[in-house]
Amino acid sequence: MRERLDCALIATVCTNDWIRPWTGRHWCGRLYFHAPMPSIDISQHNASASLADSAMLLRRFDVCLLPVSEHSLAWARTSLLAARGRLETPVFALIDQLKAAALNDLYELGLHDFVRTPMCPEELRVRIERLLDEKKPALHAWPQPAVAQAQGVKEPTGPHHAGQAPDEATLCSTILERTGLELDAYAAASASRSATSRESFRAAKSKIIERFETAYIKAALGRHSGNIAMAARAAQKHRRAFWALMRKYDIDAAPYRSESPPKPFADG
Template identity: 50%
Template sequence: MRERLDCALLALGQDDWVAALGGGHLGGRLQLHVPPWSGHSAEAMLDDPALARGRYDAGLLYADESSLPAWRTALASRAGRLPAVLLVYAVGLRAQAIRDLIALGATDFVRPPFCPEELRARLEHALHRLAPVGVAEPAPVYGTLVPGLPMAVGPLATPTEADLCATILDRSGCELEAYAVALAMQRATSRDSFRAAKSQIVARFERAYIRAALGRHGGNVTLAARMAQKHRRAFWALMRKHEIDPTPYRGDAEETSSAA
């Protein structure tokens, strides 16, 4: 259990709420911060470097009916680039709206009235789920052949995105980790920042996974999203982000069915 948790307050036009909650709670074990946001849009708050660098343990996002569309748009456009823990302070929101925010990347939610004990408990639970756990797979040896990959995994030789896309759903965590490390080693030698390199690697994985999922389910977005354990709306948001059209995959499925 952490002695102190630091949480950033994210709110659109709720200066009174931010001012009332900012500061220490529970004898200093919970610190709610009012960051000097470089802008007052939902996008600017989620893009703040302090959140990306882990300056805070989590973010507490104030969402009501008036701010819900802005948060939905901002979360959907930043899939894969959100703070690890993002709790929603749901003010008057229906259950479906809360589910949508969670499907788009939020971790959990709390409802008013504000209760510091509940907030800290939910933060601890979310952070505990992120803690690394042991795996049964052996650690990969980078720069050597990984079973099943079409070529060596290392800084000079990695499988193409097409190769990975075709088999990604059958890969083990060990193989995917090796591939990610190989790409990271390549990007580390470039002029890209850590954030830019990470975004490129995550984007390549997202594209490969979505295409493979659509291919396996004949372009059926509902089934592909269910397999990915993502809300259908969030899966569609990722497809729009990467400009992936499910139509060609439906065509492949129809041709296969006709041939049979």
């Protein structure tokens, strides 16, 4: 058993009332709750980047404690998504009235464990100790570009990927490998970001659909070496409809084709 555990409380404006009183030491001084960051206003458009931007600061702590309620669930999803590949400190959620489906989404996005409110410090300490002893790695890390290329998936290029974050580009390039929960979480995160901007519902919806269709078409072409007929068949779309989407987004199959066809096996 460790002499002392240091936990970083990631407080938000909407959870201050039930989080800030926990700051300090608990359980005979063996469990310390710190507030290393100002409270986050999740209504701000860049609030989801706070966790990722503080990755270096949070390396000082054994775990991060992320308060999550129904009101802050969308922010928690986008924050975990943005922090993938950058945040090394394990993340625990302090849950207030969340359903199982929401918890499953958070696990898919990298959450390590959770405790419900009212929180029991002794239970939390035991959970943290077990996690650190097991040295559990980050869950479901995004594939690196080299891994994606080894799997035959092309790197996303062109105007439709301009201005995207690295995690978003990686998601798009490996979209055929993603689970429904991961795609749902990304769609929810994109919708949440759009809802806090001045974009109309129609414009935000069109943008998300365009990104999905572009990423899917490119990934399908990459998997089938630029063969449009095979890519359309795998996507269960008529070849003409598949070709129409390629023209709509100005996608050329040529870059996805091998420079030379595979050599046939020699007899004997």
